[in-house]
Amino acid sequence: MATESDxxxxxxxxxxxxxxxxLEKLNPLExxxxxxxGLLGIxxxxxxxxxxxxxxxxxxxxxxxxxxFAMSWDVVSGYTGQLSFGHAFFFAVGGYTSAILDLQxxxxxxxxxxxxxxxxxxxxxxxxxxxxRLRGPYLSLVTLIIPIILAKLFTLFNNSLxxxxxEGLGGRNGPGLPTQLFxxxxxxxxxxxxxxxxxxxxxxxxxxxxxxxLMLLILVVLLAVTRSSAGDGFPALxxxxxxxxxxxxxxxxxxxxxxxxxxxxxxxxxxxWVHTVQTPSPLGILGQDDIQxxxxxxxxxxxxxxxxxxxxxIGAVVFALSAVVVGGLSDVIIPVxxxxxxxxxxxxxxxxxxxxxxxxxxxxxxxxxRLGRRxxxxxxxxxxxxxxxxxxxxxxxxIIEKYRAELREIIDERR
Amino acid sequence: xxxxxxxxxxxxxxxxxxxxxxxVLVANDLRxxxxxxxxMDDLSFAVQEQEILGFIGPNGAGKSTTFNCxxxxxxxxxxxVWFKGEDxxxxxxxxxxxxxxxxxxxxxxxxxxxxxVRNVALSLxxxxxxxxxxxxxxxxxxxxxxxxxxxxxxxxxxxxxxLPHAGMLKLEIAKAIATNPDLMLVDEPFAGxxxxxxxxxxxxxxxxxDNGMTLIVVDHNMRGLLNLIDRAFVIQFGAKIAExxxxxxxxxxxxxxxxxxxxxx
Numbered sequence: 001m002a003t004e005s006d007x008x009x010x011x012x013x014x015x016x017x018x019x020x021x022x023l024e025k026l027n028p029l030e031x032x033x034x035x036x037x038g039l040l041g042i043x044x045x046x047x048x049x050x051x052x053x054x055x056x057x058x059x060x061x062x063x064x065x066x067x068x069f070a071m072s073w074d075v076v077s078g079y080t081g082q083l084s085f086g087h088a089f090f091f092a093v094g095g096y097t098s099a100i101l102d103l104q105x106x107x108x109x110x111x112x113x114x115x116x117x118x119x120x121x122x123x124x125x126x127x128x129x130x131x132x133r134l135r136g137p138y139l140s141l142v143t144l145i146i147p148i149i150l151a152k153l154f155t156l157f158n159n160s161l162x163x164x165x166x167e168g169l170g171g172r173n174g175p176g177l178p179t180q181l182f183x184x185x186x187x188x189x190x191x192x193x194x195x196x197x198x199x200x201x202x203x204x205x206x207x208x209x210x211x212x213x214l215m216l217l218i219l220v221v222l223l224a225v226t227r228s229s230a231g232d233g234f235p236a237l238x239x240x241x242x243x244x245x246x247x248x249x250x251x252x253x254x255x256x257x258x259x260x261x262x263x264x265x266x267x268x269x270x271x272x273w274v275h276t277v278q279t280p281s282p283l284g285i286l287g288q289d290d291i292q293x294x295x296x297x298x299x300x301x302x303x304x305x306x307x308x309x310x311x312x313x314i315g316a317v318v319f320a321l322s323a324v325v326v327g328g329l330s331d332v333i334i335p336v337x338x339x340x341x342x343x344x345x346x347x348x349x350x351x352x353x354x355x356x357x358x359x360x361x362x363x364x365x366x367x368x369x370r371l372g373r374r375x376x377x378x379x380x381x382x383x384x385x386x387x388x389x390x391x392x393x394x395x396x397x398x399i400i401e402k403y404r405a406e407l408r409e410i411i412d413e414r415r
Numbered sequence: 416x417x418x419x420x421x422x423x424x425x426x427x428x429x430x431x432x433x434x435x436x437x438x439v440l441v442a443n444d445l446r447x448x449x450x451x452x453x454x455m456d457d458l459s460f461a462v463q464e465q466e467i468l469g470f471i472g473p474n475g476a477g478k479s480t481t482f483n484c485x486x487x488x489x490x491x492x493x494x495x496v497w498f499k500g501e502d503x504x505x506x507x508x509x510x511x512x513x514x515x516x517x518x519x520x521x522x523x524x525x526x527x528x529x530x531x532v533r534n535v536a537l538s539l540x541x542x543x544x545x546x547x548x549x550x551x552x553x554x555x556x557x558x559x560x561x562x563x564x565x566x567x568x569x570x571x572x573x574x575x576x577x578l579p580h581a582g583m584l585k586l587e588i589a590k591a592i593a594t595n596p597d598l599m600l601v602d603e604p605f606a607g608x609x610x611x612x613x614x615x616x617x618x619x620x621x622x623x624x625d626n627g628m629t630l631i632v633v634d635h636n637m638r639g640l641l642n643l644i645d646r647a648f649v650i651q652f653g654a655k656i657a658e659x660x661x662x663x664x665x666x667x668x669x670x671x672x673x674x675x676x677x678x679x680x
Contacts, residue, residue: 232536235526236537239527239528242488242508242520243525243526244509244537245487245507245508245512246512246538246594247509247537247593248509248513249509249540249542250507250509250510395528
């Protein structure tokens with residue numbers, strides 16, 4: 001395609017213009033309100049540690065990792081509509097690789113983390129290539145089973161996996177605690193900080209800010225990829241692959257790229273996770289029943305808004321806040337049933353996810369952007385003419401529609 | 416109609432095939448079977464540069480199958496397709512587009528999640544995974560220009576769902592133009608249009624030809640195509656039954672027989 005030459009015919013010197021446009025978009029004063037609110041949120045995250053004690057930092061740090069995982073899911077499932085139900089597989093590949101390299105081969109996490117990231121990318125290829133031939137429901141089944149198989153492998157090679165992990169994968173307990181990236185003086189961490197209490201304080205802060213930095217880096221990369229004109233093809237895949245092909249774009253390549261990008265991001269986050277605030281074990285990474293983390297990631301994305309990258313971050317915040325709020329209601333007893341609200345966890349959250357699915361399938365983010373636009377419009381005295389809430393055009397609606405169509409095809413073939 | 420018969424016999428499959436240099440797009444003995452059904456029976460044709468070929472046949476004649484095989488949406492069971500002298504048989508659809516062969520869809524394939532202009536912009540996107548193209552809006556400007564040329568200038572920011580039927584057809588053509596093709600296959604462009612709209616679209620297609628494009632226009636009847644096409648190619652049951660200038664082809668006995676079922680040519 002000769003777009004490049006056509007553009008220069010129309011637009012004059014494009015590279016200078018492109019640079020200027022990029023700079024204009026980065027000026028906070030010129031940004032639309034929703035971007036300014038986003039920046040404010042980031043400032044909030046930067047300032048958060050000033051309000052917390054070091055022993056309270058674990059949860060927010062973990063939350064940042066969950067955000068990275070949710071963004072990783074959103075790239076492949078939210079954007080291209082290839083539903084993955086076992087995304088924690090990639091987090092585990094990244095985490096275990098780096099942990100075992102450190103524990104059993106003596107390789108520093110500084111090298112182990114990139115290797116874990118690469119290996120997760122290979123995992124993305126291994127699932128992404130068959131995914132090109134598998135239709136939605138089959139792909140979902142495959143991805144659902146994969147982390148469970150992985151957990152079984154951890155048990156099967158409990159004591160030894162020749163060459164790769166001479167001391168084994170550690171079964172349900174995991175291979176042990178790998179070298180931490182940050183720690184107090186004398187702890188053997190990659191970067192040893194001060195002694196005693198101030199060392200604990202600094203470690204908590206270092207872990208938090210590393211996670212925050214990583215989260216922002218992933219956010220910027222994924223936003224750049226999905227907001228570029230090539231990223232425009234991702235949501236198009238969700239809708240109509242023929243239309244993508246008719247536009248001269250290679251649908252398979254884009255689908256595979258989304259899988260690998262997602263896996264690399266998930267693997268990176270997973271690898272850093274085990275060297276900061278998480279223990280590498282099936283329960284720690286894959287979650288309860290080896291599937292909970294994968295499900296949580298999907299819930300976060302749905303809550304915030306699939307196919308937006310930013311949505312999963314907001315979804316993760318809602319997810320974490322609801323856990324805190326519900327957990328705090330230990331004195332509130334539900335009459336008749338005679339249970340404390342706090343004991344109902346995670347039921348209230350699951351109910352919220354279902355309510356989102358029904359009432360705002362576009363997610364909290366889109367619903368609020370629309371609400372905000374309506375408020376702004378009425379402040380100007382106009383009538384807001386946007387799409388109605390809960391329209392079938394939402395990303396989630398499209399994903400479900402695609403899934404349904406594929407299911408229908410499969411059923412029709414059986415007849 | 417001796418000329419028609421003559422050319423018809425000369426081009427009968429199996430007697431004398433076409434070669435790669437016989438036109439900008441050449442199909443030779445192209446065949447497609449679905450299970451036991453032969454949708455396309457050793458079909459051969461050649462299109463010359465800047466020609467507008469009408470590809471005509473009753474419903475179910477195999478027009479769409481031919482279209483899909485030529486553009487790479489189906490792999491043919493047998494035969495060859497040459498495009499600009501190059502063997503492109505069995506290439507993937509996006510590769511065909513990149514080589515300069517665009518198509519429109521009869522049942523429309525707009526992306527309902529984005530505006531008209533962004534639908535067109537997708538066709539302008541380079542087939543690269545990491546690119547900054549589009550950030551500064553030059554792609555958008557080019558897309559707007561293409562929309563204006565096909566008569567969608569007033570509907571740039573509407574979603575495809577808001578467009579009238581004629582608008583959807585124009586959008587399909589705009590999307591195809593945006594891939595910068597040398598050859599465009601247009602599927603049923605006039606279905607359901609008023610005569611004014613047919614006239615408008617005819618002018619758009621003629622101006623594309625004047626700018627160097629070759630066009631193949633599919634329709635199940637020729638009404639409306641008469642002012643557009645240079646040559647008609649009539650098929651039935653996946654095989655050619657007649658070929659020639661549009662005003663002569665309607666008198667062809669085989670063509671009349673094919674349309675006896677009530678369809679009007």
